[in-house]
Amino acid sequence: MVTTKEKLLELKGAGNHVDLATFFDIERQMYKEARLLDNEQMDEWVKTLSDDLIYWMPIRENYLRKHRQAEITPNRVALYDETIEEIKIRLIRNDSGMCWTEDPPTRHTYSISNVEAFETDIENEFEVQSVFTVYRSRFERDDNTLMGRRKDILRRKDNGDFELVGRLILIQQSTLLTKNLNIFF
Amino acid sequence: MQKILGNLVDAEKGIIDRRIFCEQDIYELELKNIFARCWNFVAHESQVKEFGDFITTYIGEDAVIVTRAKDMSINVMLNSCPHRGNKVCFAGEGKVRSFVCNYHGWAFGLDGALNGMPANELYDNTPGFDKSDWGLHRARVETYKGLVFATFDHSAPSLETFLGDFRWYLDAILDNDDQGTEFLPGTTRSVMDCNWKYPADNFVGDIYHALWTHLGGAEATLAPYGGVVVTNEDSYQASVNGHGWEFSVANNFGNAATMGDKEIIKYMRAREDEITAKLGDVRAKMWGSVGSACIFPSLAFLPGYFTFRTFLPKGPNQTELHTWTLVPKEASDEIKDRWRKGCMRTFSPTGILEMDDGENWEHATAANKGLVTRNQKLCYSMSPVEQDTSGALPGTVHKGQLTDANQRLFFKRYGEFMDAETWDDIPMAPITR
Known part of the structure; x- marks a missing residue:
């Protein structure tokens, strides 16, 4: 089934909880993804995204x-x-070698919590909700913390790996108290 | 305070004192002599389309509400109850019949009039109490082809006089077809720790920075086309009353192309002949070519991308950005959606170009904390190739878009406003179009 933004808006934790083993695998995937983003391993991160991805962060x-x-x-x-x-x-911008504002690089830590995983109508696709806290530090004193909720559709591939099919990112600030979002969530 | 012009701003040589970017007393004077005096952009008419529609924003640091009243007039008034001062509207946008203050329940109409309050008989013993004396303080409102401006200064000249011949340039994006423009739904708001004048002067005439600042960001979309190309061939800077637009008239859609969406370019190309017939060759090119503009003091936009943005001052060291995407009403929903995404990809807090700008402006501002640093001058000395005196284009026009000409005229205007006691002291360019 094709993921749409409308479909992401319908993610409300209504399905049955997944079994314990599946939950363990999903949680491990969430933490792995956070580590890849922490370390700016963007090529590896992109490999965790599906070709039919919808990645959406609306304004509030x-x-x-x-x-x-x-x-x-x-x-x-x-x-x-x-x-x-x-x-x-x-990502071409980051890899261009001419992205002056990321040199020296930003340091970030992603903390993922409140993970819940639910079955959907599709056997190998799961609704996963989580809360993120991203701390960013740049240069001498630039300091910023962003927090919000993610509503994901995660698909288990035939080889057992997960890929992200849809992600709705809800940040809580209606006025972003930061100059930019130089990161993914 | 000492005069700005001749002391802190040398507009002829292009030498600007850094203290105008950081000192609190100068900032306070800006609120009084610039923001409380000028026509400030507050909304696009499409944001308050129907009776009851409203948005909230700021003029300077003054919170205001913009409404569409029953008679379809657009009203702008302070978002502060005249009773004890609380905000009367906490939503960013919406549709209502009235605004009721949370504190004591005073209720105001869409025109700001005080309609009533709980237990209003308590005012029966107050000699001369008249509700009509206690409405929300109203601003003057005028529009130009969809853009709504307001001023709290009742001695200000008309918006037409304030914009002057800059209206001729604005028509390149506001009036190139029968239907006009609209803002896509949604206001993106973010905060930069920079003085408001850094982004304003950037948009009024600094394409020079694109040759370096944006190399990485532009690589993402322009690399297959040879990257960022800006030259002084077939390009200009035009300035009227401090409003400025630097632009190329080479046959391209340079700005639009940076969004990396071929369908938008196709749409623009398909409309090229029609717009040329209506507005002539120069303005048809200005619709999407490499360029940027700022209406004094702080409404900026970029042709092609059609990001519109206000730089709202929050003290000398902080600016709040409110940004929107403008589209031709006549475009299909699919094309409008492509602009929504293209504008977001380039000029939004996640935008591959805006992210580069914010860093520069914040650190240019932060440096002024140093006592010795802030007593240094800034170099706006890049002189233009030559002035264009042909009269083909209105205003003060210079050949070549890579120059500090518009920025010098912006700061000259800044000085004129700052030094003026009244509007009579502020020169206005003649209207010729």
């Missing part, structure tokens, strides 16, 4: 509770709204 807005429309809709401007090809375009 302050609406009154009585507001009729949904806060997050696919047609609004976003922070990330990527296919795997579009993610690869972004």
Whole structure:
């Protein structure tokens, strides 16, 4: 089934919890991914993404509770709204050797918690929800912490490896209290 | 305070004192003499399309609400209750019939009028109490082809006078077809620890930085086409009343191409003849070529990408960016979506170009903490090839887009506003178009 942003919005933890062994494998995959991002092993990270990936980080807005429309809709401007090809375009900047602002490099630590994994209608695809905290330190004193929730669709391939099929990233700041998001989540 | 022009800003030689980028008393004067005085961009009409639609934003550091009232007028007023001062609207956008203050329940209409309050009979003993005296403080509002501007200064000249002949240039993106433009839904907000003038002067005339700052970012999309190409051949800087646009008229879609989406280029090419017929060759090229612009003091945009952005001051060392993507209304939903993604990919907090800029402006600002450093001058001395006096293009026009000409005129304008006691002291370019 093709992943869409609408489908990601429907991820609400409604399915049955996966069995313990599957959960263990999924959690291990989450931590591995965090380590790859920590270490800027972007080539390895891209290998964990599926060819039909939808990677979406909407902007947040302050609406009154009585507001009729949904806060997050696919047609609004976003922070990330990527296919795997579009993610690869972004990575060219980092690899160009001319990305002055990443030299010296940013140091980051990804902490992943609150992992839950649910079965979906598709046998080898799982809904995985988690919470991330990303700490960034740059140069002498640049300091920034970002926190939010991820809603993923993770697919188990025939060889047993996982690949990320869909990711909805919900950051909580409506005004980003940082100049940029020079990282993936 | 000493005069800015002649002391801190030498607009002729292009020597700028760093203290205008960091000193608190200069910043306070900017709030008074620039932001509380100028026509400030607050919204695109498409953001408040229907009766009851509103957005909230800032003019200087003053929180304002922009509404569409029942008579379809656009209203701009302070987002602060005249009773005790609390904010009356905490949403970024939405649709309402009134704004009710959380503190005592005072209720205001979409035009800012005080409509009522709980137990209003408590004011029966107050001699002369009149609700009409206590509405939300209103700004003057005028629009130019979809862009909504407001000022709190009732002595300001009209928006038409303020923009002057810059309107002729603006038409290249605002009025190149029958339907006009709209903002895609959603405002992207972020904070940079930089003085607001660094991004403003960058957009008004600094394409020079693209030749170095953006090499890495541009590699991602332009590498197959030979990377970043900017020259002084067939390019200009134009300035009117401090508003400026640097642009190429070479036959290309240089800015648009940097988004890396061939379908957008196809769409733009298909419309080239029609726009040339309507606006002429120069403005048809300006629609998507390498260029950048800033309307004084702090509304910037980029042709081609169509990112629109305001640099809202938050003290001398911090700026809040509010950014949007402008699209032609007549474009298909598919093309609009491509612009949504292309603009995000390049000019947003994750954008492969914007990320490079923020670093530069933050560290240019941080350096001024040093006492000796902030008493140094900055070099805006790159003189233009020559002035274009042919009269073909309105305003003060220089040949070649790689020059500090527009930035010098921006800071000249800055000095004129800062030094002026009243609007009468501020010169206005003649309107010729």
